[in-house]
Amino acid sequence: MKNLLKEIDEVLLMGPGPSCVPKEVYNALSCKTLGHLDPYFIQIMDEIKKLLQKIMKTNNRLTIPISGTGSAGMETCFVNLIERGDPVLILVNGCFGLRMQDMAARLGARVDTLEFDWGKPVELGKVEEKLKKNSYKIAAVVHAETSTGVRNPVEEIGKMLKGKDTIYLVDTVTSLGGIEVAVDAWGIDALYSGTQKCLSCPPGLSPVCFSEKALDVIINRKSKVPNWYLDMSMIIKYWEGKKRVYHHTAPINMLYALYQALLLVIEEEVKKVFQRHMENHKKLVEELQSLGIKMMVEPDFRLPMLNAVYVPEGANDAAIRSRLLIEHKIEIGAGLGPLAGKIWRIGLMGHTAREENVNRLVKALKAVLKR
Amino acid sequence: MKNLLKEIDEVLLMGPGPSCVPKEVYNALSCKTLGHLDPYFIQIMDEIKKLLQKIMKTNNRLTIPISGTGSAGMETCFVNLIERGDPVLILVNGCFGLRMQDMAARLGARVDTLEFDWGKPVELGKVEEKLKKNSYKIAAVVHAETSTGVRNPVEEIGKMLKGKDTIYLVDTVTSLGGIEVAVDAWGIDALYSGTQKCLSCPPGLSPVCFSEKALDVIINRKSKVPNWYLDMSMIIKYWEGKKRVYHHTAPINMLYALYQALLLVIEEEVKKVFQRHMENHKKLVEELQSLGIKMMVEPDFRLPMLNAVYVPEGANDAAIRSRLLIEHKIEIGAGLGPLAGKIWRIGLMGHTAREENVNRLVKALKAVLKR
Numbered sequence: 247m248k249n250l251l252k253e254i255d256e257v258l259l260m261g262p263g264p265s266c267v268p269k270e271v272y273n274a275l276s277c278k279t280l281g282h283l284d285p286y287f288i289q290i291m292d293e294i295k296k297l298l299q300k301i302m303k304t305n306n307r308l309t310i311p312i313s314g315t316g317s318a319g320m321e322t323c324f325v326n327l328i329e330r331g332d333p334v335l336i337l338v339n340g341c342f343g344l345r346m347q348d349m350a351a352r353l354g355a356r357v358d359t360l361e362f363d364w365g366k367p368v369e370l371g372k373v374e375e376k377l378k379k380n381s382y383k384i385a386a387v388v389h390a391e392t393s394t395g396v397r398n399p400v401e402e403i404g405k406m407l408k409g410k411d412t413i414y415l416v417d418t419v420t421s422l423g424g425i426e427v428a429v430d431a432w433g434i435d436a437l438y439s440g441t442q443k444c445l446s447c448p449p450g451l452s453p454v455c456f457s458e459k460a461l462d463v464i465i466n467r468k469s470k471v472p473n474w475y476l477d478m479s480m481i482i483k484y485w486e487g488k489k490r491v492y493h494h495t496a497p498i499n500m501l502y503a504l505y506q507a508l509l510l511v512i513e514e515e516v517k518k519v520f521q522r523h524m525e526n527h528k529k530l531v532e533e534l535q536s537l538g539i540k541m542m543v544e545p546d547f548r549l550p551m552l553n554a555v556y557v558p559e560g561a562n563d564a565a566i567r568s569r570l571l572i573e574h575k576i577e578i579g580a581g582l583g584p585l586a587g588k589i590w591r592i593g594l595m596g597h598t599a600r601e602e603n604v605n606r607l608v609k610a611l612k613a614v615l616k617r
Numbered sequence: 618m619k620n621l622l623k624e625i626d627e628v629l630l631m632g633p634g635p636s637c638v639p640k641e642v643y644n645a646l647s648c649k650t651l652g653h654l655d656p657y658f659i660q661i662m663d664e665i666k667k668l669l670q671k672i673m674k675t676n677n678r679l680t681i682p683i684s685g686t687g688s689a690g691m692e693t694c695f696v697n698l699i700e701r702g703d704p705v706l707i708l709v710n711g712c713f714g715l716r717m718q719d720m721a722a723r724l725g726a727r728v729d730t731l732e733f734d735w736g737k738p739v740e741l742g743k744v745e746e747k748l749k750k751n752s753y754k755i756a757a758v759v760h761a762e763t764s765t766g767v768r769n770p771v772e773e774i775g776k777m778l779k780g781k782d783t784i785y786l787v788d789t790v791t792s793l794g795g796i797e798v799a800v801d802a803w804g805i806d807a808l809y810s811g812t813q814k815c816l817s818c819p820p821g822l823s824p825v826c827f828s829e830k831a832l833d834v835i836i837n838r839k840s841k842v843p844n845w846y847l848d849m850s851m852i853i854k855y856w857e858g859k860k861r862v863y864h865h866t867a868p869i870n871m872l873y874a875l876y877q878a879l880l881l882v883i884e885e886e887v888k889k890v891f892q893r894h895m896e897n898h899k900k901l902v903e904e905l906q907s908l909g910i911k912m913m914v915e916p917d918f919r920l921p922m923l924n925a926v927y928v929p930e931g932a933n934d935a936a937i938r939s940r941l942l943i944e945h946k947i948e949i950g951a952g953l954g955p956l957a958g959k960i961w962r963i964g965l966m967g968h969t970a971r972e973e974n975v976n977r978l979v980k981a982l983k984a985v986l987k988r
Contacts, residue, residue: 247880247883247884249877249880250657250660250661250664250876251644251645251648251661251873251876251877254648254649254651254657255649255657256649257649257651257652257655259650259652261652263866264650264652264653264866264869266650267649267650272647272649273622273647274622275646275647275870276643276644276646276647277622277625278625278626278627278628278638278643279630279635279637279638279813279819280625280628281628281630281632281635281948282635282820284628284942284948286621286625286626289621290621290622293621313685313686313689313821314684314685314689314846315684315865315866315867315868316865316866317845317846317864317865318684318685318846318865320845320846321844321845321846325844345845348845349845351841352841352842352843352844352845353843354843440866442650442866448650448868448869448870448871449653449866449867449868449869450684450821450868450869450870450871470722470723471723472723472724472725472843473692473696473723473844474688474691474692474716474719474720474723475685475688475689475691475692492953493688494686494687494688494689495634495635495686495687495811495813495820496686496820497686497819497820497821497871498635498819498820499646499819499821499871499874500819500821500868500870500871502622503870505621505622506620506622509618509620512618513618571655577652577655582863
């Protein structure tokens with residue numbers, strides 16, 4: 247039978263994730279599979295926790311990867327923290343804020359939403375007002391809105407929540423490993439991320455982190471978590487303690503890949519990794535502007551790893567993206583929701599954030615925009 | 618920094634899964650990552666559906682892998698089919714029947730359970746009686762109870778349910794690819810499986826399959842599925858149709874591995890794969906009996922891929938398993954729940970089911986049991 251894997255062309259992944267994967271991570275993926283209770287594998291699990299803690303700047307012991315992609319991490323945070331009727335505030339300025347809203351509502355939360363324009367950041371004044379009027383069990387925001395390229399003021403919202411009972415829940419799917427995320431200093435209680443963005447590991451896992459305050463909420467639930475697969479009270483027994491208790495069979499080889507990807511970030515130095523993202527972002531913006539392509543987001547709130555640009559007037563969105571992929575083996579992302587057809591999303595995530603990639607994209611864009 | 622991946626020793630995986638992974642599947646894992654909406658990747662997705670249909674003997678169009686391990690497949694089936702208050706019958710004779718019960722109850726189902734001794738199969742007479750007295754929205758059973766090594770009479774239960782409105786839900790995590798599973802002929806409406814058992818792909822995905830009857834139930838739900846990540850009504854739009862709609866970022870490289878693993882089964886021929894499992898099982902049983910080790914399950918209901926044997930009298934369960942792993946690089950499984958300390962679970966799943974592996978285990982067992 248024909249084997250499609252034999253004809254996979256390497257694509258330069260400059261979309262909203264997955265990002266390019268370093269060869270060390272590919273090698274890690276194909277290391278020999280061990281059993282999920284093998285003592286050697288448990289050592290690797292323990293190292294993954296420590297590496298995640300470093301990159302997240304946290305001492306939270308409950309810092310582990312969930313066996314599903316980023317949205318499974320979002321689901322893990324909400325399903326473990328929400329009980330029916332709980333008041334939840336969600337700050338929405340893009341697709342992933344909307345996803346939070348949908349998810350929390352499905353779980354029976356009383357969801358209150360504060361909406362902002364797509365492409366603009368969450369406004370602190372409005373959040374403050376809302377928090378004065380109401381009290382919430384959870385307040386949730388997306389750090390790096392992958393649908394718009396906007397960085398939301400996570401640290402500042404953390405300050406507003408300080409001293410309150412509210413659980414502060416933050417989506418760092420696209421930010422972690424590309425810009426600073428400081429869980430403890432910013433007062434984040436529950437966080438989820440993804441592997442396929444700035445960590446440059448293929449998709450499949452979602453690192454999550456819970457503070458002691460969040461863990462207390464989980465432990466003192468009145469009802470069982472209505473999701474067996476993502477129930478942290480059971481998962482924790484597999485990830486902690488001397489005697490590990492089987493919950494579900496962990497995705498062994500994906501965990502190897504995450505371990506290797508985290509090692510690479512730590513070895514390069516987290517600070518330098520952030521710097522590399524920022525420098526290449528600046529170069530990209532400069533080059534795009536010289537082509538007459540306009541950025542959607544104001545400089546102060548731009549994400550270095552996700553660059554939202556307006557599709558140039560007269561250019562055919564889908565045709566250009568398709569030509570970039572077919573003729574130049576470069577993938578960039580389309581707009582989502584109300585921004586479909588209006589913007590492109592150019593990723594500079596993790597291993598992708600390199601000067602040669604910026605140059606290659608700019609050259610290709612020049613070629614396809616010419617005619 | 619020390620890299621633990623560099624010192625992974627290859628272990629002969631003869632436990633309850635993961636099983637040994639063929640080199641072609643390791644190679645597949647490290648193929649270059651494509652975007653989740655790349656047309657070439659969508660071709661691979663389409664092939665995966667076709668290959669799964671063949672191995673499951675079904676024409677059900679909704680036959681796809683879920684982005685999580687086997688228990689996520691279980692959760693997918695229950696969470697999409699159950700609405701609060703629905704009557705559900707669960708046949709329990711092991712750990713995974715209990716897991717079904719727990720999961721369905723968390724979702725607000727009215728769960729009725731029929732329990733049988735661990736190590737014995739589900740009794741058809743009792744099921745028939747139960748089905749005469751009550752009507753259920755769902756009746757669920759585990760085909761291959763991984764905790765006991767028992768094969769349950771899935772085909773026969775299917776006959777009892779024929780013509781009823783009841784959705785027939787079957788766990789084939791351990792059976793698929795090792796013994797016959799005939800979704801259409803047996804009248805199965807919802808099925809989930811795992812990749813790390815007889816398909817010999819590392820853990821991380823769960824193939825599921827829904828009949829048109831089950832799909833009708835999903836489409837006509839009164840309430841939204843209380844689980845965003847596993848909501849089939851959205852996932853289906855990513856796996857079907859001309860224009861694929863992004864739901865969550867698919868675990869690309871794991872899907873490569875599953876594709877390759879399925880290809881290998883089809884290339885060897887499904888029938889021959891079953892035969893290989895059965896022959897090696899028979900050889901193992903013979904060899905174990907010659908060592909004085911007794912099988913827990915009666916011959917008629919034994920699974921070829923999961924052999925439950927009593928820990929020999931006087932032998933230290935944990936110490937023997939540990940010596941097998943450390944001295945002989947062979948993993949076998951411990952007993953679960955009430956069988957902990959009493960049995961070992963010896964897997965002959967997928968790529969593991971080979972004569973040389975049976976011989977290696979028997980030789981190692983002889984050595985460690987001697988003193």
